[in-house]
Amino acid sequence: MSSPTGRSLWDGLLTAAASHRTSLHCWDGDGFTAFPWSEVVRDAERMTLGLRRAGVRPGTTVATVLTNGVSPVRGLLASWMAGAAVASLPVPARGMNVQEYAAQLGKICAQLGAAAFIVEERMIGLIPEEITAVTPALSWESFEGSGRVDPSPPDEDALAFVQYSSGSTSTPKGCMLSPRAIAAQLDMITTMLELTPRADVSVSWLPLSHDMGLFGCLLTCLWADIDDYLSTPERFMVAPGTWFSDMAKVGATVTAGSNTGLHLAARSASRVRQWPNTGLSQVRACIIGAERVEAHTLLTATTSLAPAGLRPEAFMPAYGLAEATLAVTATPLAERPTTLAFDAGALADGELREVDADAPSATVIVGAGVPCAGVDLSALAALPGDRLGEISVVSPSLAMGYLDDRERTAARFVDGGVLTGDLGFVRDGVLYPVGRVDDVISIAGRKVYSREIENAVDALDGVRRGSSTLVAGNDRGAIRLTLLVELGKSTTNYRELADQAATVAMAKAAIALDECVFLPRNSLPKTPSGKTQRHRCQHMLNTGRFTPLATVALAGV
Template identity: 60%
Template sequence: MGAPLSGAASASGLWEALTDRAATARSALHCWVGDRFDSAPWRQVVRDAQAMTAGLRRAGVRSGTRVAAVLTNTPHAVRGVLAVWLAGGALASLPAPARGLARDEYAGQLTGICAQLGPTLFLTDQRTLDVLPASLGEHVPVRSWESFVDSGRVDPSPPGDDELAFVQYSSGSTSAPKGCALTPRAIAAQLDLVMSVLEGRPGGEVTASWLPLSHDMGMFGCLLTPWAHDFELWLSTPERFTFSPRTWFGDLAEFGATVTAGTNTALHLSARAGRSARLGRGLRTRVCVLGAERVDWDTLRLAVDAFGPHGLRAEAFTPAYGLAEATLAVTATPAAQAPRHLVLDAVALADGELVEVAPDDPAATRVVSAGLPGRGVELVGMSADAPREIQVRSASLAEGYLGDERRTREHFRDGTLLTGDLGFVRDGHLYPVGRVDDVLSVAGRKVHAREIESAVDGLDGVRRGCSALVGHYDGGGLRLTLFVELRRGPADYRALAERAAGLVMARGAVALDECVFLERNSLPRTPSGKIQRHRCWPLFSTGRFTPLATVDLAAG
C-alpha cells in the first residue's frame, strides 16, 4: 500500500506527499471547466501552488494566520489549498451557498463565521466572488484565487504537527455551522485511514468525483487522498452532476475509474438515470464509498440492477460512516465485501429496542451497516442490544470547534467525540439509525424522523430522499408536519397525505398533523445534498415555501 503518511503521527509526511512526492508523480489532475476537463500533471499543480505563495505572503498570510475560503472544484481552488499552507496559513473552508438559502441569510452566515474566525483574507474563485455579498468586504479583504497566480514563490512554512491547519465549517443539516479545527497530524492519520479502506495502490488508482471540495468527503477523500498517493483524478463539479446525474457513472466508465464516492441520494438519482445509460467501456470501479447520509438498502439494489450489466458488482459499494469532527471517515465496509443489513421492527427501534422481523412485516425497516472501524479508530460504549449515541476515539479527531468552547465541551470529552448520532454494533459492524436531534418526543414516544422519511420515500409520486418530518410547537403542543417533494403533479393530495399518515402511525405509532406538498427542489439542502430539517418550518411559516397543497390531517 506504500509508506503511510502519518509515520509517528507527524505532519512532515503529509507535506512531503503533497509537494516532494507529488512533484515526481506520474499521474494527473483533470478539473471540469466549462464544458471540458482541464488537465495538468500533479507536479505542475505543485509548481503552480508554489508560484502563488509570494502573493499570499504579501497579502498577510504567514504562520499563525487564518484564511477563509469558499472552495469550489476549480483548478485555481485546488492549487490555492496547497498555496495557503505553504505560505504558513491555516485554511478555513466555509459553507458554499445551500439550496434555498436567501442571499441575505448567506451573507449573514459568512460574516458571522468571519467574525469568529478572524481571517487575514477571504478567498474564492472569480466566478463565485462576483456573487458574494458586497458587505463581506467590510469585514475582511476579499480576493480571488486567480489574483495570486504567478505572483512568485517563497520558502515554505506549512503548519506544524499540532498547529491549526484546516477548519471545516459544516453546511449545517441540523444546526448552525460549526468549525472543526484540524491539525496536520489529524489529516495525515485520516489519509492513511482512507488508503487502508480503499486498499489503495499508490500510482495505481483512478478516481472520479463530483463532490464539492467544501465538503469533507470531497476535500479529504476525493482530492487530498489522490493527490498524496499519485492517483489519476477526474474532478467534476456538483453543478454538472445536479444538471445531469448520469455524468457520474458516465465519467467512471469513460475514464476507467477504480475509486469514487458519493451519497445515497446521489446514487439513487444516478441509478435511475443509468438504467438507460450507454456505458460503452463498462465499469472498472472496485470501490464506491457511500457516506454523508444513511445508506438505503433499496438504493443499493437499484444501483446493482442498473450498473451490474455494465460490470459493477455489489461488492464495490462501500457504505461508510464519518463526520467532519473526525476529519472524514470513522467506519467503512471492507473493500470487496458486499454491504450487509438487518431487517428490524421500526416501532421497536424507536423505543430503543432491536427486534428482527421478516422483510414483509408492515413495520419492517432495513438498516444498512456502515462497516468496521478504520485504522486508529475505536467506537466507545456501543451496544449490540440497543441504539446508543455513537462515541468515537480516533487519531483523526478535531481539536474541537474553533471559537466555541461550549460546543467543544459538549462533544469532545477526554479524547472521545460524542457525535450526536445514534447507532448500534453487531459483529463489529456499526449500524447508524439516526441522530439524537432527529429523535422527536411525541406524547412520551420517541420517533426517529429519518425512519419515517425512508418509509415515505416508497410512496408513489414522492421523490426519493425528498421528505422531511418536523416537530414544532403551535402553542397547544407539539405538531408533526411532513414536507414532501413530488415527482410530478397534480396529485390526489388528501389521499397521498392519508397514506403518509398511515406510514407515520405504522412506523412511529404517532399521528401526523399536517402534510405539505412541494415542487421539486424546494427543500433546503446543504451543498452535499443533506436536507436541512431545522430550516424547513421557519421557511414554511414565513411564507418562503410555495406549497402545491397543504393538508391538515388533524382537522379531519
C-alpha cells in the first residue's frame, strides 16, 4: 500500500508537509511570493468543508484546468483530502479556436460526470456554456477558509487523478492514475535526481496542466521537501530567458523543460546576459523531455549558457509519457548525453545503419538515458540490435488504463506493460527514442520518417525552429506530400526556400515534395509542450483553415 520508500502518496504529500521548512514560490507578475508548503497543505484542509457541501466527496471527480498559481495547488490537495479524484483537462492547443476548445472540454466533462468544474477565480468568466450545461462551475478561491472535514483521500489502488493527453497525435485520452502509481513516480524522480530535503531548489515555468509540470516539478518538490519557484508558461513565452535568469537569481539546482523550450531560452540567453558568470554553476540537473530531444538544441544551449557556468553534463535528456505517470528513462546525473548517427532512409525502414554525423543522409539521435528505478524495457532491448521497435514499458507507475475507453486500453496496456506508440532502440542500456509510429509515411513503396525531414528543414536559414511539418494527403488515390513551414524572418524569396527544402527532403529520404506552404508565425497547431499536432495540421490544410503567405508547387505538379 505504499511507494518503494515505504511512504503512501498521502503520507508524502499531506502528513509529512507539517514538518516542512521549504516553500512554494509563485510568480505574481512582479516577483515570487513565498507560501510555505506546511501552510499550503493547512489552507487546503480548510477548503474541504466547502468542497463537501458542493458535492465533492469520496467516489466523485473534480474537473479542472490546472493553472500555475497557489489556489489551484491548494485546490488539488483539498480535492484529494475530500476523497475525490481530480481530472486535469488539457489547455487549448495553439491553433485551436474558442469554439473547438469549448466543444472539447464540454465533451470531456460530460464523459467524466464531474461533481464540479473548478478553476481560478480569474477564469470563471471564460468558462463556456458547453461546460456549465453539464457541470457546476466554481472557483477555488470560493472554498478558501470554509472549514475542514476529516481527510479521506482515495485508497492506494483507487482512481486519484485523470491526466488528459495534449492530443498531439489523437483526441485527448484520459490516463487513470492511482495514488500508488503517483507515489512510485515521485519516488523515481526523487531517487533519479538524488534530491536533498531543504537543500535543493527547483525552478519551473511548465504548466501544471502538463504531467511534467505537475508530477515532475511541483509534486516532486512537495514530496522531497525542497523549494519550488513556479513561474508561468505565459511569462516564459514572452521572455524565454527568464527560465535561466530565475535559476541564477534563486540559486536553483534542478529544473525541467521541453526541447522547444530549451531552444527558445538558449537563443534568448545568447542575446541577453542578465546574470553573473557563475550564476548557473550550481545547477546539477536540467531535465529535457516532453518531445524528442535534438542534438542541435543541446549544442545551442551548451554554447549559449556555458558563459553563465552551466555545465554540459547538467543536461539530462529523458523519456516519459502520461501512461507511465511521467518519467521512464533519464540520463544519469553528471553524465553527458549520448548521441548516435544513422542513415535517415534506412531508419524509416526500421534499420539502424550507422553513418558519420556529417553525412548528407545522417540523422542524429540523442539518448534519453537509462530506465528509472523499477522500469523494465527488456521487450525492446531483446529485439535485434540493428532494428527499430515499438517502445514497451513496464513500470510501477503505470496508469490503470484510459477512462471509459476499454477498447483503447486493451490495445495499449498489454502483458503488464504499455505499448507507447513510439519507436526506438536500446544500445548499451540507453534508450534512444526516434519518434512516433504515426510519423512514418509510406510512399511509392518505401517509408519516410517525417521528423527527420522536418529537423533538416528547421536548420534552413529563414525557417522558424521547430515549426515545419510534413503531411501526406490523398490526391485522387496518390500520396501528395506537403511541407508546412512557418517563417522565422520576413522573406519574399519563397521559391528559393522551397527549393532548398526539396533538396533536403531528397538528400535525407530520397523523396520529392509536391508543395511547400509558407505560413505566418504561430500558425501551426501545437501542444503546450511545443509538439506540433500533425493530425490537426492535416485537417486544417484539407479544410482551408490556414492563411498562407505563399504556396510553391514542386515535383509532379
